[in-house]
Amino acid sequence: MRETMVLRKNKNMVTRVIDDETILLPIYKTSDEINSIYTLNRVASRVWKLINGKRTLGEIKKQILKDFDTIPEEVSKEMAKFLKDLKEIKAVV
């Protein structure tokens, strides 16, 4: 995904911190539809928080590099994988 891209969260996905674990819940799935929920690691959880329909992916990446002691290549790789997952489950548009 391009660094200039801006993503918006799907309002039907809500994060909760349950037992120190960040969980992404599809809150409008019914008992018949809900198959999965998703857990986020620390970086993914921070990325999710930063997605606000205004920040570009480049800005989010910069912020992640500031917040976590990690190298740019790793952040890029991890973010790309996470954003692909989010797209797949329609958590972002």
Add this chain to the structure above:
Amino acid sequence: MKEIQYKKFSWRTHKKNWRGKKPNVCQFELTFKCGLHCAHCYTDCYNKPSYIKKELSTRQVKSIINKMHRMGVVWLCFTGGDPLTRDDFLELYSYAKDKGFITTIFTNGYSMTPEIADYLVKRPPFVIELTLNGITQKTYEKMARVKGSYSKVMAGLEMLRKRNLPLKIKTMATRQNIEELSGIKQFLESRGLKFAPSTLLHAGLNGDITPCKLRLKPEEVIALDKMFSLKSMGEDSECPPTHNSGKKGLREENRLFRCAAGGSDGINVDPYGKMFMCSCLREPAISLLQARQPDIEKALFDTFPTIADRTFETSSKCRYCDIIDLCGLCPGKAYLETGSMEKPVEWFCELAAKGVEYAQNLS
């Protein structure tokens, strides 16, 4: 991001917080107001304007929802009375949804409107559990004690069904609808819905034993169990399972509570904002409006589990009963009906004895 099967998440979360860690589940009685006045209902005693006017405001409910969110509650059930009778129901429902609760609604369908149903299509709950106690006007209105209720409830049910909303039907089997139970089963099954009757009535929250007088005879309960493959014997299926089930030494432990009661991962909140252990046992309670976090934690991790760990203090015959595992009575129900958590209720004794007879005849 890791994907977890919902069932696994549910099982893991319940297991992790079982007995005194933190609540995962909350049954929130948004109001005791209800369009019906069923004689078997345990909350109808408070379905009066003088009580309803003391119930929580919108702002207060939201403040309690915030506290539940901070407690880490995952599954939130809106019940009553009928929660749909609140003018602000959709506002509260949306508020809870936006907070990330997995939300269930208990209703009788009487106050369902096309507006509410349409809204729920856009933002569906996890499940709606609707109570249907009759399929003829005569039986339904005899039980509900409200003229015109039958057509309103049937319309409510159809609104939900036609919109394919997630629906489960519950039926309370009483003296008033026993003749109609087979018909209800047929009615539901022809609409792709499951028949799930319960026979375990208990006294009103004010101690009124009128609901108990509507219980089926124990032999009728056994007959229904046979006819509909139910399981009326033993603990209430809606209660948390016994923490000691199947463990040797339960009787020696002299434990009063066979269910997990306040030591499970569930809490109950009434329309005045009081939090307590189970829907039948409402003392001790803590006001969630006034309580601060340390008070809430003390109730959850100390007061409630201490009650749940209580042992028999009297020589109640329940204490020495050999067939108690077949008994549907619990300290909460006993308290409502007799004023004592330890006193037996003869109907449950007879039902358990009939259950033994039934099992013996099978073998």
